Amino acid sequence: MHKFISGIMKKMSLREKLGQLSLPSGGSMKTGAVKSVELGELIRKGEIGGFFNVKGVENIKALQKVAVEESRLGIPLLAGADIIHGYETIFPIPLAMSCSWNPEAVRLMARISAEESSANGIGWTYSPMVDICQDARWGRVAEGSGEDPYLGSVLAEAYVEGYQGGDLKDCSSIMSCLKHFALYGAGESGRDYMPVDMSHQRMRNEYLEPYKAAVKAGVGSVMSSFNTINGVPATACSWLLTDLLRDEWGFDGFVVTDYNAIDEMSNHGYAPMKEAAAQALKAGTDMDMVSEGYLNTLEESLREGSVTDKQIDDACRRILEAKYRLGLFDNPYKYCNQERSVKETFTPEKRKVARDIAAETFVLLKNSDSLLPLRKKGKIALIGPMADAVNNMCGMWSMTCRPERHRSLLAAFRDATKGKAEILHSKGSNIYYDATMEKYAAGIRPLQRGDNDTLLREALYVASQSDVIVAALGECADMTGESASRTNLDIPDAQKDLLRELVKTGKPVILVLFTGRPLTLCWEDENVPAILNVWYAGSEAGDAIADVIFGNKSPCGKLTTSFPRSVGQLPLHYNHMNTGRPDNDNSHFHRYASNWIDESNEPLYPFGFGLSYTHFTYDDVKLSSGILKKGGKIEVSVKVTNSGNSDGTEVVQLYLRDIFASLIRPVKELKGFRRVTLKKGESEDIVFEITEDDLKFYNCDESYVYEPGVFELMVGPNSRDVKGVRFTAE
Ligand code: BGC
Numbered sequence: 001m002h003k004f005i006s007g008i009m010k011k012m013s014l015r016e017k018l019g020q021l022s023l024p025s026g027g028s029m030k031t032g033a034v035k036s037v038e039l040g041e042l043i044r045k046g047e048i049g050g051f052f053n054v055k056g057v058e059n060i061k062a063l064q065k066v067a068v069e070e071s072r073l074g075i076p077l078l079a080g081a082d083i084i085h086g087y088e089t090i091f092p093i094p095l096a097m098s099c100s101w102n103p104e105a106v107r108l109m110a111r112i113s114a115e116e117s118s119a120n121g122i123g124w125t126y127s128p129m130v131d132i133c134q135d136a137r138w139g140r141v142a143e144g145s146g147e148d149p150y151l152g153s154v155l156a157e158a159y160v161e162g163y164q165g166g167d168l169k170d171c172s173s174i175m176s177c178l179k180h181f182a183l184y185g186a187g188e189s190g191r192d193y194m195p196v197d198m199s200h201q202r203m204r205n206e207y208l209e210p211y212k213a214a215v216k217a218g219v220g221s222v223m224s225s226f227n228t229i230n231g232v233p234a235t236a237c238s239w240l241l242t243d244l245l246r247d248e249w250g251f252d253g254f255v256v257t258d259y260n261a262i263d264e265m266s267n268h269g270y271a272p273m274k275e276a277a278a279q280a281l282k283a284g285t286d287m288d289m290v291s292e293g294y295l296n297t298l299e300e301s302l303r304e305g306s307v308t309d310k311q312i313d314d315a316c317r318r319i320l321e322a323k324y325r326l327g328l329f330d331n332p333y334k335y336c337n338q339e340r341s342v343k344e345t346f347t348p349e350k351r352k353v354a355r356d357i358a359a360e361t362f363v364l365l366k367n368s369d370s371l372l373p374l375r376k377k378g379k380i381a382l383i384g385p386m387a388d389a390v391n392n393m394c395g396m397w398s399m400t401c402r403p404e405r406h407r408s409l410l411a412a413f414r415d416a417t418k419g420k421a422e423i424l425h426s427k428g429s430n431i432y433y434d435a436t437m438e439k440y441a442a443g444i445r446p447l448q449r450g451d452n453d454t455l456l457r458e459a460l461y462v463a464s465q466s467d468v469i470v471a472a473l474g475e476c477a478d479m480t481g482e483s484a485s486r487t488n489l490d491i492p493d494a495q496k497d498l499l500r501e502l503v504k505t506g507k508p509v510i511l512v513l514f515t516g517r518p519l520t521l522c523w524e525d526e527n528v529p530a531i532l533n534v535w536y537a538g539s540e541a542g543d544a545i546a547d548v549i550f551g552n553k554s555p556c557g558k559l560t561t562s563f564p565r566s567v568g569q570l571p572l573h574y575n576h577m578n579t580g581r582p583d584n585d586n587s588h589f590h591r592y593a594s595n596w597i598d599e600s601n602e603p604l605y606p607f608g609f610g611l612s613y614t615h616f617t618y619d620d621v622k623l624s625s626g627i628l629k630k631g632g633k634i635e636v637s638v639k640v641t642n643s644g645n646s647d648g649t650e651v652v653q654l655y656l657r658d659i660f661a662s663l664i665r666p667v668k669e670l671k672g673f674r675r676v677t678l679k680k681g682e683s684e685d686i687v688f689e690i691t692e693d694d695l696k697f698y699n700c701d702e703s704y705v706y707e708p709g710v711f712e713l714m715v716g717p718n719s720r721d722v723k724g725v726r727f728t729a730e
Pocket of ligand 1: 082126179258259482
């Protein structure tokens with residue numbers, strides 16, 4: 001590879017090298033200021049290395065053809081896209097995927113996404129996003145795997161392996177782009193693009209592990225994040241992009257900026273364009289997404305001596321290497337096979353997988369008196385703006401899908417109950433009372449609005465005709481994702497009032513909740529008998545929800561973010577540190593303890609929480625030894641029994657606490673989990689292994705150490721309801 005690329009680079013002019021470092025957008029989706037849009041001319045001149053946001057195998061092939069046949073050196077282009085949770089067969093949003101606690105499901109989702117994307121011209125996806133987030137106000141919490149670095153790492157690896165397959169040269173493998181490096185999810189106040197100020201040891205212990213896991217799994221590219229880190233934009237941070245990423249972690253792919261990030265350094269107050277581009281290059285950023293700062297300023301910076309030939313060559317080489325690794329020099333059209341596009345996209349087999357996986361991501365938050373599953377009989381009222389909103393089932397980053405081919409919840413309910421029950425329907429409410437608020441919320445997926453009073457009246461009439469009410473409510477899809485931060489995490493006003501009125505009818509109400517983030521649900525938890533959180537479950541959402549509501553499948557998802565009781569608790573995460581005055585009794589306020597006058601410290605639903613149609617009981621935790629010898633291991637076992645009335649799947653979770661350490665440690669940290677499917681009445685001994693590695697953390701010197709002493713192991717169905725046992729590490 002080295003020789004081949006050196007051969008090409010010898011022939012390249014400086015301008016052509018800078019061209020490789022430039023990544024314009026070719027599509028209508030714009031998340032920031034856009035520069036050139038006429039791709040053909042740039043390609044002919046050899047002034048781009050790739051493009052993104054172009055849909056359709058024929059369109060992409062046409063652009064590749066210009067590169068190969070009409071540019072001087074015929075260097076193929078990278079065609080990128082945000083294939084975050086599927087191409088046309090859309091899977092649940094990443095936050096939902098994480099609630100399956102099923103790395104195999106994530107790997108399969110990424111594999112199918114790669115198969116479909118690669119059949120449609122795309123060889124590079126801007127996924128996975130592994131940003132840890134402890135603040136549900138941030139809209140992009142929907143795009144990640146939640147608040148835990150251990151689970152985040154396991155899933156990061158699964159994403160990368162799924163996209164990239166065994167061999168990148170294979171025509172169904174695409175290059176994964178890890179993002180957003182780094183700490184994007186830790187921005188101040190949950191508002192998007194905000195600064196991050198954080199100690200290095202905290203970064204390492206709480207935020208960086210998932211990125212590292214993806215690098216270890218061989219991710220081919222990394223996207224730098226929009227935020228600043230301790231005052232320096234990530235895109236210009238050489239500690240991050242060179243010392244840590246390349247020198248310490250051994251990353252050997254290329255780094256691309258996020259959308260227009262070089263240009264944005266001037267708004268940050270860091271540097272104007274020319275200087276920003278030079279700083280980014282020197283820090284280790286290889287490719288410039290959209291800003292054209294590299295293309296238009298690096299020649300001058302080179303003349304002035306603020307960047308070197310070597311820095312430009314290194315960046316250019318890394319991008320050419322990526323193309324080489326993908327096999328694009330051998331076959332630039334490897335992703336442009338019209339026949340594959342028709343045969344391999346949105347097939348019944350892939351859709352079946354998406355439907356099954358979707359059902360695994362739903363989290364049953366409440367189920368009084370076993371109201372769910374519903375029997376298929378009598379009259380069921382399906383009410384709410386999400387009941388028949390096919391364009392809102394997929395969530396953000398689903399531009400490549402075709403919602404007109406998906407089935408709404410209403411259609412799926414009617415199908416599932418055909419000949420057995422009658423489904424009555426009413427929209428019930430707008431998303432918000434206020435049309436402007438709704439416009440902001442609905443983004444690119446508007447819903448037809450109706451008169452607020454008339455909608456409610458119709459809904460109450462329909463409810464009065466029914467035996468049971470299913471309320472399909474929540475956030476509409478564009479209320480989460482990029483630039484979708486909120487300060488109020490209630491179900492939007494019109495829908496919450498609708499729910500109140502439905503509950504007042506005295507009929508049993510099941511809330512089917514659509515959301516891309518944790519919401520504040522105290523009233524709902526007190527007043528609504530059953531709550532099933534279904535996130536945005538993708539192209540097969542309707543059928544997958546019907547599968548669970550009517551009991552063909554039992555819910556088994558568990559939360560990967562704490563659900564707060566109120567916004568004032570944020571940021572909120574289970575793996576927090578203790579104060580010197582912890583409050584161990586949350587029943588009321590204690591002055592001079594660390595608590596609030598007006599709110600408990602506890603989340604409403606803790607990390608790891610989720611119910612099932614059956615019930616699991618846990619015996620006491622047993623250890624193979626109370627002492628962990630140096631270099632040795634301890635086995636932790638617990639017997640789990642399905643003591644309910646149906647078969648089901650449980651996620652057994654293992655947590656650890658280091659009682660005393662040179663740097664204070666979290667009250668609990670996830671160290672392992674097992675998904676186990678048990679028949680009614682069946683038991684299984686679940687065994688975990690603990691070694692020194694599990695006890696390690698980054699200390700004040702940023703060394704990865706473990707310190708002998710006493711530790712507590714805790715096992716349970718969620719992070720709150722655990723049984724603990726202590727051991728000593730020598
Ligand atoms: C987002 C990235 C995305 C990129 C390209 C940006 O606005 O932050 O996550 O990959 O646009 O679409």
